Amino acid sequence: MTTIRDVATAAGVSRATAARVLSNPELVAETTRLRVLEVVQRLGYSRNSVAASLRTTRTGRIIVTVPDISNPFFSRVIRGVEEAAQEAGYAVLLGDTRNEREREEQYAEMLNRREADGIIFLGHRLPTTLARVLDRDGSRAPIVNGCEFTPSLGVSSAHIDNAGAAYEVMDSLYAMGHRDVALVLGPQDSPLTRDRLIGAQRAAEDRGLIGRLVVETGDFSVESGRRAANLLFARTPRPTAIFCFSDEMAIGTIAAARSAQIACPEALSVVGFDDIQMARYVDPPLTTIRQPMAEIGRKTVELLIAILQGRQSAPVSATLPHRLIIRQSVGAGPFARAASTGPTDERS
Amino acid sequence: MTTIRDVATAAGVSRATAARVLSNPELVAETTRLRVLEVVQRLGYSRNSVAASLRTTRTGRIIVTVPDISNPFFSRVIRGVEEAAQEAGYAVLLGDTRNEREREEQYAEMLNRREADGIIFLGHRLPTTLARVLDRDGSRAPIVNGCEFTPSLGVSSAHIDNAGAAYEVMDSLYAMGHRDVALVLGPQDSPLTRDRLIGAQRAAEDRGLIGRLVVETGDFSVESGRRAANLLFARTPRPTAIFCFSDEMAIGTIAAARSAQIACPEALSVVGFDDIQMARYVDPPLTTIRQPMAEIGRKTVELLIAILQGRQSAPVSATLPHRLIIRQSVGAGPFARAASTGPTDERS
DNA sequence: ACCTAGCATGAGATCGATTTCATAATCCCT
DNA sequence: AGGGATTATGAAATCGATCTCATGCTAGGT
Numbered sequence: 015m016t017t018i019r020d021v022a023t024a025a026g027v028s029r030a031t032a033a034r035v036l037s038n039p040e041l042v043a044e045t046t047r048l049r050v051l052e053v054v055q056r057l058g059y060s061r062n063s064v065a066a067s068l069r070t071t072r073t074g075r076i077i078v079t080v081p082d083i084s085n086p087f088f089s090r091v092i093r094g095v096e097e098a099a100q101e102a103g104y105a106v107l108l109g110d111t112r113n114e115r116e117r118e119e120q121y122a123e124m125l126n127r128r129e130a131d132g133i134i135f136l137g138h139r140l141p142t143t144l145a146r147v148l149d150r151d152g153s154r155a156p157i158v159n160g161c162e163f164t165p166s167l168g169v170s171s172a173h174i175d176n177a178g179a180a181y182e183v184m185d186s187l188y189a190m191g192h193r194d195v196a197l198v199l200g201p202q203d204s205p206l207t208r209d210r211l212i213g214a215q216r217a218a219e220d221r222g223l224i225g226r227l228v229v230e231t232g233d234f235s236v237e238s239g240r241r242a243a244n245l246l247f248a249r250t251p252r253p254t255a256i257f258c259f260s261d262e263m264a265i266g267t268i269a270a271a272r273s274a275q276i277a278c279p280e281a282l283s284v285v286g287f288d289d290i291q292m293a294r295y296v297d298p299p300l301t302t303i304r305q306p307m308a309e310i311g312r313k314t315v316e317l318l319i320a321i322l323q324g325r326q327s328a329p330v331s332a333t334l335p336h337r338l339i340i341r342q343s344v345g346a347g348p349f350a351r352a353a354s355t356g357p358t359d360e361r362s
Numbered sequence: 363m364t365t366i367r368d369v370a371t372a373a374g375v376s377r378a379t380a381a382r383v384l385s386n387p388e389l390v391a392e393t394t395r396l397r398v399l400e401v402v403q404r405l406g407y408s409r410n411s412v413a414a415s416l417r418t419t420r421t422g423r424i425i426v427t428v429p430d431i432s433n434p435f436f437s438r439v440i441r442g443v444e445e446a447a448q449e450a451g452y453a454v455l456l457g458d459t460r461n462e463r464e465r466e467e468q469y470a471e472m473l474n475r476r477e478a479d480g481i482i483f484l485g486h487r488l489p490t491t492l493a494r495v496l497d498r499d500g501s502r503a504p505i506v507n508g509c510e511f512t513p514s515l516g517v518s519s520a521h522i523d524n525a526g527a528a529y530e531v532m533d534s535l536y537a538m539g540h541r542d543v544a545l546v547l548g549p550q551d552s553p554l555t556r557d558r559l560i561g562a563q564r565a566a567e568d569r570g571l572i573g574r575l576v577v578e579t580g581d582f583s584v585e586s587g588r589r590a591a592n593l594l595f596a597r598t599p600r601p602t603a604i605f606c607f608s609d610e611m612a613i614g615t616i617a618a619a620r621s622a623q624i625a626c627p628e629a630l631s632v633v634g635f636d637d638i639q640m641a642r643y644v645d646p647p648l649t650t651i652r653q654p655m656a657e658i659g660r661k662t663v664e665l666l667i668a669i670l671q672g673r674q675s676a677p678v679s680a681t682l683p684h685r686l687i688i689r690q691s692v693g694a695g696p697f698a699r700a701a702s703t704g705p706t707d708e709r710s
Numbered sequence: 711a712c713c714t715a716g717c718a719t720g721a722g723a724t725c726g727a728t729t730t731c732a733t734a735a736t737c738c739c740t
Numbered sequence: 741a742g743g744g745a746t747t748a749t750g751a752a753a754t755c756g757a758t759c760t761c762a763t764g765c766t767a768g769g770t
Contacts, residue, residue, distance in 0.1 A: 017726055028750045033727055043748060058494070063475040064415045065726035068755050073412065075455075083444070084437040084639070093432055096458045100465075105472065107423075108456035110444045117448075124453065127411040128756095129423075146406075236643055269643045291432070295584055295617045297645045365756055376720045381757055391718060413756035416725050476726095 016057045025053040036061060067128075075105045075130040076318060079121045081137045083110040085234065086290040087260065087307060088136060091160060094311025095134060102319055104131070111137060119143055125156070132156030132318045138204045140167050153329050156321050160314040162206045163331060170321065170329045172313035174336040176206055179303045180213030180257075182338050183285050187255045188221050191350025192283060196228045196253035198242040198263050210259055210287070228253060232263045239266025247274055254282060254347050261286035261293045261302055268296060268343065279345030289339055299341035306334050364407045373401040384409060415476075423453045423478040424666060427469045429485045431458040433582065434638040435608065435655060436484060439508060442659025443482060450667050452479070459485060461549075467491055473504070480504030480666045486552045488515050501677050504669050508662040510554045511679060518669065518677045520661035522684040524554055525561030527651045528605075530686050531633050532565035535603045539698025540631060544576045544601035546590040546611050558607055558635070576601060580611045587614025595622055602630060602695050609634035609641045609650055616644060616691065627693030637687055647689035654682050 022032040027046060034041050035050040042050070053059075067073045078095050080088045092108065099106050107130055109121040122141035125133050133144065133156065140148075140159075148155045148168060159171040187195055197214055200207040211229075218224040230245055232238030239258055243266065246253055258264040264286030271278045278284055279298055286293060289304035313332050320326045370380035375394060382389050383398040390398070401407075415421045426443050428436045440456065447454050455478055457469040470489035473481050481492065481504065488496075488507075496503045496516060507519040535543050545562055548555040559577075566572040578593055580586030587606055591614065594601055606612040612634030619626045626632055627646055634641060637652035661680050668674045 018728095019726075029727075030729080030750060030752095031748085033729085034749090037728070041748080046748080060471065060474040062416075062726055063472075063477045064412055064421065065755090066728075067412045068410075068416050068726080068757095069728045071755075084434060084441055086432060086434060086437075089432040089434075089437050092456075093458055096431070096456075100468075105477070106456060108440075108444075108454060110441055120448075123408065124411075126408040129411045129453070236639060265640070265643050269645075272645060291584060292613070292640055295613050296643075297617075297620060366758090367756075377757075378720055378722095378759080379718085381759090382719090385758075389718075394718080410756055413725090414758075416727095416756080417758045419725075 015062075016059045017062070018059070021050065021053050021057060021059050024057060025050045037066075071128070073129065073131050074103060075107050076315070077107045077109060077121055077124055077130045077133040079109040079111050079118060079133070079135045079137065081111055081113045082234075083108070085262070086292065087234075087262075087288045087305070090290070090307035091136060091311040094308030095160075095315055096311075097308070098312040098315035102315065104315075104319075113137070115139060115141070132158070132322055134158045134160055134314045134318055136160045136162075138162040138164065138206065140164075140169065153326060154321065154324075156318060158314045158318045158321070160310055162204060163209075164205045165331065168329050170317040170326070170331070172310050172317060172332040172334060173206075174303075174305050174310075175333050176209035177213030177216070179287070179336045179338075180210040181217045183257050183287075183303060184214045184217035185220075186338065186340075187257065187283065187285065187344065187347070188217070188223065190255075190283070190344060190347050192255040192347030193223060193349055194226050194228075194251050194253045195223070195255045195257060196230065196246045196249075198239060198246075198256060198258040198267065199229060199231045200234050200259045202231060207259060214257065232258070232260075232266075234260040234262060236262045236266040236269070239263025240270045241266075243267040243270035244274070247271075247276065255285070255344070256282065257285045257287075259287050261288045261290045261300060264300055264302065264343070265292065265296055268298070268300075279343050283344040283347065285344060293339075294341065298343045301341045301344045302339050304337045304339045306336070309334050363410075364405045365410070366407070369398065369401050369405060369407050372405060373398045385414075419476070421477065421479050422451060423455050424663070425455045425457060425469055425472055425478040425481040427457040427459050427466060427481070427483045427485065429459055429461045430582075431456070433610070434640065435582075435636045435653070438638070438655035439484060439659040442656030443508075443663055444659075445656070446660040446663035450663065452663075452667075461485070463487060463489070480506070480670055482506045482508055482662045482666055484508045484510075486510040486512065486554065488512075488517065501674060502669065502672075504666060506662045506666045506669070508658055510552060511557075512553045513679065516677050518665040518674070518679070520658050520665060520680040520682060521554075522651075522653050522658075523681050524557035525564070527635070527684045527686070528558040528561030529565045531605050531635075531651060532562045533568075534686065534688075535605065535631065535633065535692065535695070536565070536569050536571065538603075538631070538692060538695050540603040540695030541571060541697055542574050542576075542599050542601045543571075543603045543605060544578065544594045544597075546587060546594075546604060546606040546615065547577060547579045548582050548607045550579060555607060562605065580606070580608075580614075582608040582610060584610045584614040584617070587611025588618045589614075591615040591618035592622070595619075595624065603633070603692070604630065605633045605635075607635050609636045609638045609648060612648055612650065612691070613640065613644055616646070616648075627691050631692040631695065633692060641687075642689065646691045649689045649692045650687050652685045652687045654684070657682050 022029045111117040118141045122143035159169045163171045163173045218227045230242035232242045286300045286302035289302045293300040370377045459465040466489045470491035507517045511519045511521045566575040578590035580590045624630050634648045634650035637650045641648040
């Protein structure tokens, strides 16, 4: 391959000048610059980024780890990350951790090996490798979290107000006349699950219905939603509304209801979370909380870059706006007052 | 940060020996090795991969570009890639090209800059940068294609028999008594679309029904499926079966049918392609072609590694097995013989 | 006891681009 | 015309790990 040396020789300048043409062109005289650029063209030279990184200690890369890349929620977030990273001149190194701690550590190790300038992790576990970096460098550590916010980590983060969103959902279900409401949680150890649960419980308490709130656990997958729903259908009294902490679980719940011949939304209301693309195409179209997925991704990049550029004294927690999207999967509950079956509009 | 130099000094050995402990431990005496490893532990040293790459001209990374990362089909393929890459000791640099040529070129350029050892592209366009590499290095060029196979590119590739799969689908629709069948294609310029179209047309010809085969074009997205379906519903005669070249378009078609009050599968049969996870959860569950998505991903990595290791003289085209999965979105057509409404079993 | 083969180790070159520092060339002002 | 400032360029050091080659050492064979 051609190196900067070849370019320099061919253009009759020193390596230093040739290199400057590419990285600090304003330092080079116009005529020289053009001559060098012509040679670059002719020889088809492109800079060896490895060598450049070694010297500059910048790689221009960021690592992003996701618990599950085939989860449509995450793939939207990643897309936002990708986009913002590219705009800022960074490439994305993607890691699917499959929710395994060991893989999370592996990717975190890459930061130490200088394979990337920073890392965004979308799970909720802080790999021990990163914890050590954080100890050492405090809020200057190039580490950002997305989606799940745990203040005690001391890491910048972008997310929505999960507790608030869950409160809204519950409140609207109660307003529609539901009393026996069930939750299908995500993994128990995730702060995201915890926050939503707290919000939901607060709503139940505010209505004096905390005693009737029942709970099952899933892992955000369609299949786990179906399983949880079947367990809930066996309960007495059977819940008239199920609030799932992911759209995929909600879709599993609807499928389970269909199998069990429980009409949705007439006999069972279902609410999801995320507003993945499929949410509007299932039957019935899903009422859900819309998370600004791409925005969350973009924001994490923004936070990371702020750290990399040295402007960031303390961890930032960015709360992005969510919105309750009303579609057709929620109907009136048994305690609805005749007149108000509630809103059923679809705003984009 | 600590370097190999610090380790060497602390352990009382030369840099060479310290480095050997980490990359060629069998060359170092047991006692020395243990002593060095102890120091590595104590100092929390981890190798600077940039420096190592510069010297070895290996990065241990592969680039993977996808037209759309939020497409569930691709995210499954990527997962397979990720998995196989990790097993082989490679990290994955993921690029979402959003179907834009410019972004494809950008990622391809990274290969030239030595940011990765090889590239797997899942789209169908060969970036010109790669074409140039291919010209120069022939089948030794570390480039592999996934999903879409274009023999003329001279690039190794992993994919299914798209024409054969499409033939099967059409054949089964005709066997079920359908005569007016419509296709919803993917992007026109993609060989994948072309291959499936060829297979479908061959089936139509074999039945003497090529004159009744109608065609619309989509872009694999749910929304494009809905649009295409609405156009098809306006035709006379209205097709009794629609074969979409992606599950997402099939889901869009089912949604359109619901809006138009056309019962599926009684009045309209729908077939998809890919067997994404959602396919079994929509209503009615979707008949489709199952592609071995993770396997395709794994295979591309395997092919790439074969090239990187220098064992590969000519481009390889790996055809992986697909399977027609019968669910409930296909019903008997108007020309069905009374007895045979066909199979409706669901094998996993 | 001597020789050879093989093992363990270190010195130093190397990968390719960047950057510091010094020098040469040019410019502008008094 | 002279001097200080400014601009353009080159020589050489540098980033950190690896690898070649040379050397010293040990073991085993005769």
